[in-house]
Amino acid sequence: MGRVGTAAVRDGGAALPRGFWAAVRVWLEKPQVANRRLCGAAIEAEGTVPLREGGEASPALSALQGGENGAEQEGPAAAADLGRLWGELRGQLPAGPRCLPAPLTPWGGPGCPPELRAVLRTLLPRGRPGGPPVPPTKELAVQDVYNGTVTFLPLEEDSEGKYQIKKCNIYQIQLMHIKDEEWSVSVVALFPEDWFSDGIAYPKLAWLGNELLSKLAKWSVEQKPSEFKSTLSLISVAKYSKVYQDLKEKYKEMVKVWPEVTDPEKFVYEDVAIATYLLILWEEERKEKGLAKKQSFVDLGCGNGLLVHILNNEGHSGRGIDVRRRKIWDMYGAETHLEESTVMPGDSHLFPDTDWLIGNHSDELTPWIPVIAARSSYSCRYFVLPCCFFDFHGKYSRRQSKKTQYREYLDFVAQVGFVCGFHVEEDCLRIPSTKRVCLIGKNRTYPPAECALIDKQITQYINDRQTCAVITCDRRVGFNHKDHSGAVCEQIGSELPENETDTVGTVWMPGFQPREKVVKVRNCASLPRDFVDDVVLNVANLLLNATPQKSCSSMCCGNTNTWNQGESLSLKEVAEHLNKETLKRLKNEYGGLQTLLKNNHQVFEVLDGRVHIRDWRKEKSSRKTKPEVKRRLSAEAFKTRLCWFFINHPDGCSLPSESCPYAHGTEELRQSQIIKKKKHIQ
Secondary structure, eight states: OEEEEEEEEEOSSSOTTHHHHHHHHHHHHOGGGTOTTEEEEEEEEEEEEESSTTOOOOTTOOOOOSSTTOOOOOHHHHHHHHHHHHHHHHTTSOOSTTSOOOOSSOTTOTTSOOEEEEEEEEEEEOOOTTSOOOOOEEEEEEEETTTTEEEEEEEEEOTTSOEEEOGGGOEEEEEEEEETTEEEEEEEESSGGGOOOOSSSSOOHHHIIIIIHHHHHHHHHOOOOOSSOOBTOSSOHHHHHHHHHHHHHHHGGGGTTOOSSSOHHHHHHHHHHHHHHHHHHHHHHHHHHTOOSOOOEEEETOTTOHHHHHHHHTTOOEEEEESSOOTTHHHHOTTSOEEEOOOOSBGGGOOTTOSEEEEESOGGGTTHHHHHHHHHOTTOEEEEEOOSOBOSSSBOOOOOTTSOHHHHHHHHHHHHHHHTTEEEEEEEOOSSSSOOEEEEEEEESSOGGGHHHHHHHHHHHHHHHSOHHHHTSOTTSSOOGGGTHHHHHHHHTOOOOGGGTOOTTOBSOTTOOOOOSSOOOOSSTTSOHHHHHHHHHHHHHHHHHHSTTOOEEEEETTEEEEEOOOOOEEHHHHHHTSOHHHHHHHHTSTTHHHHHHHHTTTTEEEETTEEEEOOTTTHHHHHTTSOHHHHHHHHHTTTSSBOHHHHHOTTOOSSOTTTOSSBSSGGGOOOOHHHHHHHHHO
16 A cells, blocks of 8 residues: 555644545546546445445435436435445455555444445546547445545446456545644555556546645635535536537537637537537436427527527527627528527517527526516526626616625526526536526426416516616506516416407517617727827826836847836826826727727736836747747737837837837838738638
8 A cells, every 4th residue: 555645734714524525525526627537427326335244234325316416326226236336345355454444433433333435426538539439437435434534446347247346546535633733635545556547537646646635635624615506417417428529529610610700619619518408408308298309499699609500400499589690690501590680578579389598698688588488488498697797677786795796696597587486496517608607497386377476576576676767767668567467378278358468569678778789899999090099109108208217228239228118107197197088088998098008018018007118028038938829820910010119119119120029110011911811711
């Protein structure tokens, strides 16, 4: 037996030993957060097992039911299987001086049943591009809580279908209390000299002793609970892994032909991941309800339409609606149904024949989607992935400072779903985005006969959310509970008086502002060139004249030169020296003065709210550490623009012509390679 590594842990907040077991739980359930070559783990079963041979598991022995970690078995049958498996494996454990330290006492302490806790899991590897699929690996983790150890037993299936322990890869994680606040976490391997690393489920021992150990030590004393649920908690991780790899391979060519200005890898693989989640969610729903036909959908605010394209291709009828057509829509073909239209929450935008409404980063429509689903039909469900924060009438205003803005907004959207009569479920997607929590409304909390009552409840809630300015408006115009109850009840056979159903075309909130069809560029990029040049020159002169005696010395072409770098001023100080008309114009742009200065990065550097004149001599060393893609782009843009310092700075450019990336005079200018490429593509 060999110690692979030990990490000292200081616990000043009484987190241990509970924190250690929380860290072990992370490694058991979400190994991918440490080992990036795994996509997750499926917990097949867990429960107590007898410590000694001949003992019986306690009645509490149970398996984790299917769902959060993809367990396929559930209930007493799985528990009994786990007990039998442990009975078969216990006899295979090595004995003698090289064996792992046996538990000295029952983990519950003296007088408690002699039991351990066992977790059977399947490690799910990530797919390798172009390579054959890697089979999953099973492990039995045995926890001795009393002695602070968890032992991982790798399992191999023989020709008879029985599991054997792969003894060369047995390892154990140990917690030891040294004194007072001092603890240690160690990783021990039973046969370190025989360790077999497959580079995926079982990395090298050095990785266990360094990377994994450092993470376990850190997690053990972290007492900050997560605000969100575990990733992919509502679907099978094993299914997700397989379907995602299949779809990623199927749609990978989209990255190469992406015509939008957005990052193709992020958007393609994010939509592939969302589609994977929905396909599995809907497949499990069909099994639960005994449905044969695949669900229909409408994606409100579908954007580039890729999610609609994938879902259509995978056999789900549906369409996407967005206020603005995208270039990529023309590439999908007639089988992908996309509409350029403005969605106004109201009677004209109900979808009574649709199974699911989707809101994927749907912005101002996000809080309305549960409402539209509730009023479309009693059977309509929804999936929303909130991103930007919008209320029913405009931007969302924070009300609870104790929560993060994101958590507060998610709670608001969930509350809308509850008010609309849905059982709202929350899950965390595996996508390359900081906003990856989705909310799902599948089932109703009320019987069909109560739809009119729920509709009045929805109307009252929306009224209460309005700002004071909206409340003073005439609330009789298109905003009475009578305007909506007929839309739902008609689907389930309820009857209402004629004056309560004659509401075709009513908009539920007259003040609602949909997204503009033409996106206004407001990042200072569309400001007149003369205006921008004037602001840049004024700010540069302000910085240069702030300390006229200040200079910076350097070796340039072998001679000692002084070059005035000027002073640094705060954004507020700079703004105070600009005229009112200039500030008023900048105020209409996102980011205002700061954005304009950052856009002109050749001249300025804005750090921690202070404006500096950029010294390009300091940029030379940082250029060497840039990624290859950025270095290539820099090379393509070399000498394609005039050097501002050569023309405007009293001391000229701080760099000689051959070192400066900008042209020292028009004779050095050359055509941009990027422009040439665009012309070639066209």
